Amino acid sequence: MVSDNTRGALLMAGSMTAFTLNDxxxxxxxxxxPFFQAVFLRGVATLVLMVAIAPLFGGLRLRLSRRDWRLVVLRSLAEVASAYFFITALYNMPLANVSAILQALPLTVTLAGALIFGEAVGWRRLGAILVGFAGVLLIVRPGTEGFTIYSVYALLAVAFVTVRDLTARRMSREVPSFTVAISAAVAVTVFMGAGSVFVDWAPMGVGALLAGFGASVFVIAGYLCSVAAMRVGEIGAVAPFRYTSLLVALVLGFLVFGDWPATPTLIGGALVVATGLFTLYRERARAAAPSAVSRPAPLRIR
Structure with missing residues (x-):
């Protein structure tokens, strides 16, 4: 019989695969x-799908405290910024390179949590974070021929996703994950729709329409799987499988676009993943009591 942690790990791997297929x-x-047109249309399709599945989550609940609404708005704005920088980088960089940079998120969230909220971080995890950031430098390689402004965009995406996740940590238990998710989806769609007004729209063939709709389906599938994964298995056992996205990105980047990262990028990605796994292990080891606040599973609108 399959254990809850095994099911959770499979669901997390499925979630990360779905998100990478969306990318x-x-x-x-x-x-x-055009960028704004593509993301706006995907956002519209995503919202339609989210409304369709809303009954599965008990519908959309809007009666929240003023503090929680401020946090929901802040998180949505961070989602908008991360979506803009991430997809712009994705349009202009190899898929695996962008994915490798995004793997630094557990490190940035841990460090920011310590600096902003005073969360305890021992010397082992701090050392792992520093090594992980060295891995990020190997991926972006500033000062080399492969370094572009879009590498900076990917790093900015990491920064804003960090803000997004830390904001979610401060929300009370009364905030439903679905309310957080659909608020972010609305914010991203409105922003991209406003931007699309100032660009010339391009006609879309059947292939492009199917790609856009498929991206929406995979975003929703990734979200549902991530929520289910956190509900089924222990966080410490499930979270490491988020790194499945990098393996999938390597394979799809090669098969679909013919891209294969340079050796320094592969080494940097390995360092980031290794230190991220160590950080998750240390967090699991020191966890003595459940958190006082809920952590709604994020919808990755990027």
Whole structure:
């Protein structure tokens, strides 16, 4: 019989695979469909799908405290910024490179939690974070020929996703995950829709329309799987499988776009993943009591 942790790990791996398939489909639209148009149309399709599945989550609950609404708004704004920087980088960088940079998130969230909220971080985890950031430098390689402004965009995406996740940590238990998710989806769609007014829309063939709709389906599938994973298994056992996304990105980047990262990028990605896994292990080891606040599973609108 399959254990809860095994089911949770499979669901998390499925979630990360779905999110990476979404990234791949969005990247196929680069050069064919303007950025704002593509993300806006995907956002509209995503919202339609979210409304359709709302009954599964008990519907949309809007009666929140003023403090929680401020946090929901802040998180949504961070989602908008991360979506803009991430997808712009995705349009202009190899898929695996962008994915490798995003793997630094557990490190940045841990460090920011310590600096901003005073969360305890021992010397082992601090050392792992520093090594992980060295891995990020190997991926972006500032000062080399491969370094571009889009590498900075990917790093900015990490920064804003960190803000997003830390904001979610401060929300009370009364805030439903679905309310947080759909608020972020609305914010991203409205922002991209406003931006699309100032660009010339391109006609979309059947292939482009299917890619955009498929991206929406995979975003929703990734969200549902991530929520289910956290509900089924222990966080410490499930969270490490988020790194499945990097392996999937390597394979899809090669098969779909013919890209394979340079050796320093592969080494940097390995360092980031290794230190991230160590950080998760240390967090699990020191966890003595449940958190006082809920951590709604994030919808990755990027």
């Amino acid at each position: 791949t489909l969005m990247k196929t639209l680069a050069g064919e469909v």
